[in-house]
Amino acid sequence: RRPAGAPDKSLARPVTKVGIVGAGLMASQMALLFARQLKVPVVLTDIDQSRVDKGVGYVHDEIDKLGAKGRLSPDGVNRLKALVSGSLDKAAFADADFVIEAVFEELGVKQRVFAEVEAHVSAECVLATNTSSLSITEMAAGLAHPERVVGFHFFNPVAVMPLLEIIRADRTDEATLATAFAVGKALRKSSVLVKDAPAFVVNRLLTRFMGEVVAAIDEGTPFEVADRATEPLGLPMSPLVLLQLVGAPVALHVAETMHRAYPDRFGVSENMRRFVEAGKTAVWTWDSAGNQSVDPEVAALWR
Ligand code: 3HC
Numbered sequence: 001r002r003p004a005g006a007p008d009k010s011l012a013r014p015v016t017k018v019g020i021v022g023a024g025l026m027a028s029q030m031a032l033l034f035a036r037q038l039k040v041p042v043v044l045t046d047i048d049q050s051r052v053d054k055g056v057g058y059v060h061d062e063i064d065k066l067g068a069k070g071r072l073s074p075d076g077v078n079r080l081k082a083l084v085s086g087s088l089d090k091a092a093f094a095d096a097d098f099v100i101e102a103v104f105e106e107l108g109v110k111q112r113v114f115a116e117v118e119a120h121v122s123a124e125c126v127l128a129t130n131t132s133s134l135s136i137t138e139m140a141a142g143l144a145h146p147e148r149v150v151g152f153h154f155f156n157p158v159a160v161m162p163l164l165e166i167i168r169a170d171r172t173d174e175a176t177l178a179t180a181f182a183v184g185k186a187l188r189k190s191s192v193l194v195k196d197a198p199a200f201v202v203n204r205l206l207t208r209f210m211g212e213v214v215a216a217i218d219e220g221t222p223f224e225v226a227d228r229a230t231e232p233l234g235l236p237m238s239p240l241v242l243l244q245l246v247g248a249p250v251a252l253h254v255a256e257t258m259h260r261a262y263p264d265r266f267g268v269s270e271n272m273r274r275f276v277e278a279g280k281t282a283v284w285t286w287d288s289a290g291n292q293s294v295d296p297e298v299a300a301l302w303r
Contacts, residue, residue: 017040017098019043044056045089052087106253115142127150152167152183164184166180243282
């Protein structure tokens with residue numbers, strides 16, 4: 001069944017090579033998924049060689065794990081590894097049909113990345129963004145071909161979470177959208193078309209939800225109580241464990257975007273800001289017996 005609002009699939013263009021800008025947590029998980037499901041070359045870029053090497057190293061290690069679990073033959077491991085490479089030079093995207101960025105969550109940074117990529121790719125190459133919350137229309141503004149820009153928002157862990165939000169910007173054309181849906185299908189994701197609104201759909205819900213848990217802690221509810229209070233909802237992870245998976249800086253950025261868009265509905269916790277500025281990544285620590293407790297340094301940050 002065609003997802004609501006999905007374009008005519010006959011307009012989709014073939015994708016024979018993928019470029020990924022950024023080689024961090026989401027980008028390297030995406031590289032593995034693209035290579036594994038589309039079976040096309042995937043090139044990762046980043047701002048320095050050590051980041052590129054780390055991203056490619058992560059993907060190659062994950063491929064080895066698939067081999068060790070018997071999910072890929074030794075030959076399959078080698079073939080899949082050969083598809084994933086890194087480069088510091090965006091000229092490596094010259095023959096890519098689909099480039100996706102997953103760099104720092106700031107509009108200016110993402111606009112600069114797209115402008116740089118545009119200088120190296122054909123006019124028809126799709127420029128996709130994995131932004132969590134920023135405006136796709138603003139990201140496309142200023143490009144020579146804004147019609148090939150589309151939002152393509154994955155959820156962490158990328159290999160496991162089935163949903164993909166596809167976001168149409170004001171000027172996204174039907175062929176770009178059709179290509180995005182075709183790629184989503186090839187990646188075996190359930191694609192939904194969502195509006196270009198702050199944080200789209202999933203993250204506005206998640207931000208509200210996590211924001212209320214943090215607000216309860218800010219008001220004096222113990223961490224344990226606020227986090228456990230979500231148990232009856234049957235979520236696969238408690239909100240503060242999810243915070244660790246998503247990355248606190250990313251969650252803070254989304255909260256800030258939501259606050260700017262809807263100040264009456266979304267707040268930003270000063271404690272959460274201190275937590276991120278202190279470079280902390282997790283509220284919980286686990287001892288060797290598996291007992292969970294709040295990291296004392298985090299507790300000391302909360303006022
Ligand atoms: N990376 C890659 N794969 C992972 C993983 C990770 N971090 N964590 C788990 N997996 C894989 C496991 O390898 C396993 O795969 P297999 O069945 O092929 O062997 C599978 O997931 C299930 O793992 P487990 O059995 O160990 O664990 P669970 O059943 O507890 O599932 C979970 C783990 C899927 C992470 C589950 O806890 C979950 O769904 N958590 C909620 C995640 C969520 O809500 N993500 C959305 C975050 S929002 C976001 O990303 C948007 C951004 O813009 C902020």
